[in-house]
Amino acid sequence: MRNVLTIARKELRLYFVSPVAYAIATTVYLILGAIFFINVYFGLRGETIPPDGRIVINPLITILLFATPAITMRLLTDEQRMGTIELILTAPVRDWELVVGKWLGSFGFMFLLLAVTWVYPLIIHQMTEPGIDQGVLVSAYTGLIFMTSAMLAIGVFISTLFRSSVAAFFTTLAVFLGLWIVEGFGSGSGVGSEILRNLSFVSHYYDTLFLGMFDIGDLFYYLSLTALALFLGTQVIEARRWR
Amino acid sequence: MIEVKGLTKYYGRHMAIQDLTFDAQRGEILGFLGPNAAGKTTTLRILAGYMPPSQGTARIAGFDVLEQSLEVRKRIGYLPETVPLYPEMSVWEYLDYMGSLRRVEDLEERISEVLEEVQLEERAESYIGNLSKGLKQRVGLAQALLHEPEVLILDEPTIGLDPAQIIEVRHLIQKLGKDRTVLLSTHILSEAQQVCDRVLIINKGQLVAEDTPENLQAQISGADQLVVRASTETEALRDLISLIPEVTEVMPGEVEGEVFVMSVPGKDIRPEVARKIVEAGFDLLELRLAGLSLEDIFLQLTKENTHLKEGG
Ligand SMILES: Nc1ncnc2c1ncn2[C@@H]1O[C@H](COP(=O)(O)OP(=O)(O)OP(=O)(O)O)[C@@H](O)[C@H]1O
Numbered sequence: 186m187r188n189v190l191t192i193a194r195k196e197l198r199l200y201f202v203s204p205v206a207y208a209i210a211t212t213v214y215l216i217l218g219a220i221f222f223i224n225v226y227f228g229l230r231g232e233t234i235p236p237d238g239r240i241v242i243n244p245l246i247t248i249l250l251f252a253t254p255a256i257t258m259r260l261l262t263d264e265q266r267m268g269t270i271e272l273i274l275t276a277p278v279r280d281w282e283l284v285v286g287k288w289l290g291s292f293g294f295m296f297l298l299l300a301v302t303w304v305y306p307l308i309i310h311q312m313t314e315p316g317i318d319q320g321v322l323v324s325a326y327t328g329l330i331f332m333t334s335a336m337l338a339i340g341v342f343i344s345t346l347f348r349s350s351v352a353a354f355f356t357t358l359a360v361f362l363g364l365w366i367v368e369g370f371g372s373g374s375g376v377g378s379e380i381l382r383n384l385s386f387v388s389h390y391y392d393t394l395f396l397g398m399f400d401i402g403d404l405f406y407y408l409s410l411t412a413l414a415l416f417l418g419t420q421v422i423e424a425r426r427w428r
Numbered sequence: 429m430i431e432v433k434g435l436t437k438y439y440g441r442h443m444a445i446q447d448l449t450f451d452a453q454r455g456e457i458l459g460f461l462g463p464n465a466a467g468k469t470t471t472l473r474i475l476a477g478y479m480p481p482s483q484g485t486a487r488i489a490g491f492d493v494l495e496q497s498l499e500v501r502k503r504i505g506y507l508p509e510t511v512p513l514y515p516e517m518s519v520w521e522y523l524d525y526m527g528s529l530r531r532v533e534d535l536e537e538r539i540s541e542v543l544e545e546v547q548l549e550e551r552a553e554s555y556i557g558n559l560s561k562g563l564k565q566r567v568g569l570a571q572a573l574l575h576e577p578e579v580l581i582l583d584e585p586t587i588g589l590d591p592a593q594i595i596e597v598r599h600l601i602q603k604l605g606k607d608r609t610v611l612l613s614t615h616i617l618s619e620a621q622q623v624c625d626r627v628l629i630i631n632k633g634q635l636v637a638e639d640t641p642e643n644l645q646a647q648i649s650g651a652d653q654l655v656v657r658a659s660t661e662t663e664a665l666r667d668l669i670s671l672i673p674e675v676t677e678v679m680p681g682e683v684e685g686e687v688f689v690m691s692v693p694g695k696d697i698r699p700e701v702a703r704k705i706v707e708a709g710f711d712l713l714e715l716r717l718a719g720l721s722l723e724d725i726f727l728q729l730t731k732e733n734t735h736l737k738e739g740g
């Protein structure tokens with residue numbers, strides 16, 4: 186467990202000197218800021234500002250679809266391409282500790298990134314009367330963080346499969362889009378549709394947490410996805426040794 | 429300290445090493461000598477716990493590299509051939525990271541010590557990406573020494589270093605080898621000769637010879653070979669030396685006044701050669717045993733394979 190923290194700490198530190206991470210953070214804040222400004226501006230000219238955090242969270246999720254693959258794309262691809270993984274795997278570090286440590290580092294970074302976006306709902310809260318529903322906001326943000334955790338874990342898993350970060354980025358993005366639209370195929374009735382709906386990233390968030398319905402089952406879905414992806418990542422690293 | 433039995437490794441269908449058996453004691457520096465693609469890196473990677481063997485067993489400090497990999501990895505320091513490092517970290521940060529993973533006690537103090545040992549104190553804050561190849565090599569070495577491992581596994585530790593550095597690193601290895609086991613690979617014969625207590629020669633994945641460097645050289649050369657240079661013409665020198673009964677062949681050397689002398693084994697003809705030259709009124713400029721190149725040794729080894737194994 187200490188190794189996990191050591192690895193996570195190192196990855197987190199590297200994000201703060203990485204131009205990619207700064208580019209992502211800048212993009213996130215710029216887009217969010219622009220959207221927020223437009224909303225508030227038009228809101229002030231007559232239309233009412235929706236009294237919740239939705240005007241922030243909606244665009245945020247779209248941005249996350251692209252930002253998380255960019256955050257995870259180099260985590261294990263670089264180690265494999267540069268061969269640095271050889272020194273980690275010959276140190277007394279278990280394979281899972283490496284994978285989980287990488288994920289935790291990226292999670293730490295995204296957590297900080299998301300935490301800063303709280304300012305926007307807070308501003309709305311100040312500007313509106315009687316303010317926004319804090320319960321909905323907390324529920325939506327909690328869900329967002331769990332969803333991010335699952336997305337990062339999938340990104341880490343896919344980064345174990347490649348040596349090229351570009352390949353890892355696009356594969357991760359494709360998987361996310363797949364998880365996004367899978368619900369559309371499950372619109373009918375029957376077991377198959379049911380399963381598809383349950384697989385979907387969207388239904389576990391927008392139908393419940395996003396609306397303030399705090400459901401442990403949904404959190405469990407994202408947690409299971411996180412665990413599964415990290416488990417698969419570990420299997421790939423282990424298989425690499427046996428090649 | 430290291431016991432290897434019947435070690436075999438396939439990459440797909442390609443057999444990289446075949447049935448290697450050897451051991452090494454504490455305080456011994458064992459050299460792994462072989463040409464490209466001989467299987468040196470493959471063997472060292474298995475011993476370092478990076479990948480499992482296809483067949484056979486290897487034990488380090490009594491622990492099996494496959495079954496007790498973690499215990500083995502705690503006890504080894506490993507310098508991979510490519511010296512993989514993180515370019516975006518500083519030397520200190522990197523050693524701090526590796527040291528934390530290896531649970532080194534009094535880490536800061538230890539990092540300072542190791543940096544001094546590999547003479548990198550002044551570059552502690554430099555980014556690894558900005559270091560020269562030789563300096564990176566030293567960072568790799570520092571990383572391998574950090575936790576004071578019982579067994580050091582060094583894959584071509586002097587490659588890419590300047591001559592002064594090579595000598596320093598060899599001294600360092602010799603010093604370290606006094607109380608721990610060092611396994612190093614190289615394709616430089618003179619390096620193996622200087623540094624190692626014992627040398628394994630491997631070729632195409634197979635062990636072809638195992639002995640002390642001195643014995644190997646003596647067995648392999650078969651005939652004594654000398655390089656002689658004197659203040660005269662090559663032709664004259666050649667005629668003069670040919671008079672010595674033990675001499676079997678005299679060939680012109682690389683420069684004027686230099687010859688290459690082959691003689692029957694077992695008798696040192698150097699005093700006789702020196703006397704002849706001085707008596708003839710020339711100045712003796714150089715007289716030394718000819719070092720064999722690794723290529724020569726391999727040529728001989730493939731011819732005299734069985735004979736050598738008995739000898740070793
Ligand atoms: N990861 C790998 N996958 C497939 N084949 C490999 C792999 N690593 C090494 N080989 C093959 O195994 C054989 C032995 O390689 P190895 O790297 O052990 O040689 P070496 O003695 O270290 O050579 P060098 O002096 O060039 O470093 C070579 O034929 C090589 O092509």
Ligand SMILES: [Mg+2]
Pocket residue numbers: 468469470509583
């Ligand atoms: Mg090699």
